Amino acid sequence: MTFQQIKQTLKHRLSARRFEHSVGVSETAVQLAERHSGDVEKARLAGLLHDCAREMPRNTLLHTAQSFGIVMGSIERRELALLHAPIGARLAQTIYGITDPEIIAAIAAHTVGGPNLGQLSVIVYLADYIEPTRSFPGVDKLRSLAQTNLAAAMIESYDHSIQYIISRGGLIHPATVEGRNELLLQRDN
Ligand SMILES: Nc1ncnc2c1ncn2[C@@H]1O[C@H](COP(=O)(O)OP(=O)(O)O)[C@@H](O)[C@H]1O
Numbered sequence: 001m002t003f004q005q006i007k008q009t010l011k012h013r014l015s016a017r018r019f020e021h022s023v024g025v026s027e028t029a030v031q032l033a034e035r036h037s038g039d040v041e042k043a044r045l046a047g048l049l050h051d052c053a054r055e056m057p058r059n060t061l062l063h064t065a066q067s068f069g070i071v072m073g074s075i076e077r078r079e080l081a082l083l084h085a086p087i088g089a090r091l092a093q094t095i096y097g098i099t100d101p102e103i104i105a106a107i108a109a110h111t112v113g114g115p116n117l118g119q120l121s122v123i124v125y126l127a128d129y130i131e132p133t134r135s136f137p138g139v140d141k142l143r144s145l146a147q148t149n150l151a152a153a154m155i156e157s158y159d160h161s162i163q164y165i166i167s168r169g170g171l172i173h174p175a176t177v178e179g180r181n182e183l184l185l186q187r188d189n
Contacts, residue, residue, distance in 0.1 A: 001097050006048060009096070014055060022051050024131030025124070032123045035147055039102070039120060046106040046124045049096060053088035054081075061087060075173050082173065085111040113158060114175035115182040122150050129157050136160075155183050 001009070011019050029047035033040045056064065061083040065072055068090045076082050089108035092098040106124040109117055113125055130143045138160065146153040158180035165172050 003045060003048070006045070006096050010048065010052060014051070018051055018055060021131060021133055022048055024133055025050055025127045028127035028131040029123050032127055032146060032150075033120075036119070036123070036150060038123055042100060042103050042106075042120050043123050043127075045098065045100075046103045046120060047127050049092050049098065049103070050088060050107050050110045050124055050128060051084065052091050052096070052107075053084040056084060056087065073174075075171050078171055079173075082111055085109065109175075112173040112175040113154070113179040115178045117154075117179065119150070122154055126150065126153050126157060129160075151183050151187065155180060155187070158183075 007023075010022060014022065026044050026047035029043035030040055032038065033043035053061070053064075058080045061080045064087050065076075065083045068087065070083065070086045070090070072083070086108050088110075089104045092104055092107050098104060102118055102120045105118060106121040109121045110124050110128050113121075117125070126142075126146045130139060130146055138156075142153055142156055142160075145156055158176055161176060162172055162180070
């Protein structure tokens with residue numbers, strides 16, 4: 001599928017709000033890729049597709065994850081919405097014809113992050129956080145940090161996610177903690 005065909009398909013499959021968010025993530029990912037000498041076309045596609053499974057009902061997420069053989073830990077079983085990221089990565093391949101491993105990895109990692117992320121995964125994770133429709137205290141600081149220092153912006157995003165989940169009494173996915181620890185260790189060495 002071409003980029004335009006994927007965009008038209010998502011426009012029909014997603015709510016207007018989610019589609020607008022996806023276009024915003026795609027455009028923000030392009031801007032970050034330009035700024036940090038990344039792959040602009042991969043950023044455009046991964047950003048557009050990152051939430052392609054976000055509106056699946058919980059039951060469908062569970063059954064689809066099982067049918068794809070996606071390994072579910074206790075956190076995913078409790079928080080089924082997390083499955084939209086690995087499922088989205090599989091749908092990108094099976095429905096949208098994506099074969100590029102970096103794009104697939106970026107979609108899979110966009111919600112919880114993790115250690116050893118490639119630059120495209122970092123760009124999509126941050127673009128999801130700072131695209132123009134996002135509004136939360138600190139988003140403007142994060143937007144400017146993402147222009148100058150991707151690793152520092154990731155730490156700030158992980159901190160924000162972890163604090164938000166704790167404020168709601170939720171379970172924190174270990175990949176988020178591992179990703180944050182890795183970046184702190186690298187920063188302080
Ligand atoms: N690192 C994490 N660990 C555990 N749960 C998380 C994490 N990140 C997000 N979640 C939860 O997973 C669900 C989906 O998150 P997300 O896709 O980021 O939401 P949104 O629709 O706002 O983009 C939410 O209920 C959120 O609280």
